[in-house]
Amino acid sequence: EDQVTQSPEALRLQEGESSSLNCSYTVSGLRGLFWYRQDPGKGPEFLFTLYSAGEEKEKERLKATLTKKESFLHITAPKPEDSATYLCAPGSGTSYGKLTFGQGTILTVHP
Amino acid sequence: GAGVSQSPSNKVTEKGKDVELRCDPISGHTALYWYRQSLGQGLEFLIYFQGNSAPDKSGLPSDRFSAERTGGSVSTLTIQRTQQEDSAVYLCASSLRDRHEQYFGPGTRLTVT
Numbered sequence: 474e475d476q477v478t479q480s481p482e483a484l485r486l487q488e489g490e491s492s493s494l495n496c497s498y499t500v501s502g503l504r505g506l507f508w509y510r511q512d513p514g515k516g517p518e519f520l521f522t523l524y525s526a527g528e529e530k531e532k533e534r535l536k537a538t539l540t541k542k543e544s545f546l547h548i549t550a551p552k553p554e555d556s557a558t559y560l561c562a563p564g565s566g567t568s569y570g571k572l573t574f575g576q577g578t579i580l581t582v583h584p
Numbered sequence: 585g586a587g588v589s590q591s592p593s594n595k596v597t598e599k600g601k602d603v604e605l606r607c608d609p610i611s612g613h614t615a616l617y618w619y620r621q622s623l624g625q626g627l628e629f630l631i632y633f634q635g636n637s638a639p640d641k642s643g644l645p646s647d648r649f650s651a652e653r654t655g656g657s658v659s660t661l662t663i664q665r666t667q668q669e670d671s672a673v674y675l676c677a678s679s680l681r682d683r684h685e686q687y688f689g690p691g692t693r694l695t696v697t
Contacts, residue, residue: 516688516689
């Protein structure tokens with residue numbers, strides 16, 4: 474059974490204080506690891522897809538990395554507008570369309 | 585371009601009534617998904633459609649839930665005889681194919697009283 478665990482559940486940062494979010498997963502035949510951002514009252518917004526261990530992708534203050542069992546979302550010098558819930562979802566090679574989402578990390582960045 | 589749209593944005597219904605939720609995917613996307621997000625819970629997969637293939641219904645919680653996709657585009661999720669535990673945000677997503685990134689709509693907030 475596919476499993477995803479995100480940590481921490483909640484993270485409070487001061488503006489400019491860099492940190493990382495973790496996504497640990499167990500899936501059969503990983504076909505991609507997806508990161509999303511969700512703001513209150515909205516649907517998740519796609520951020521990144523990582524396909525193989527060692528791969529990195531960046532977007533503004535965010536950088537996602539992937540190993541065989543984990544993915545990290547690094548946030549460099551965050552701003553209050555980065556406050557949101559960040560979700561990860563590994564795609565399984567045995568069930569292409571079905572993403573198993575983690576519970577998310579609620580990030581709050583204080584000015 | 586236009587994103588995924590869902591209607592209604594909010595729906596309040598009485599226990600025991602049937603409801604229909606609509607999803608318009610991004611034009612050209614062949615795969616369409618339904619998820620449910622309950623208060624304090626993660627996204628729960630319900631069903632997905634890929635082109636003309638039989639839908640994967642493995643996430644539907646009971647036979648009161650059904651979905652159809654007409655003409656490979658618009659989809660309707662139907663919940664019969666609603667229960668209070670059905671209260672949640674129902675999210676629809678679409679993707680180019682079933683192994684590509686999924687783009688979500690704004691969701692329909694369903695409240696069963």
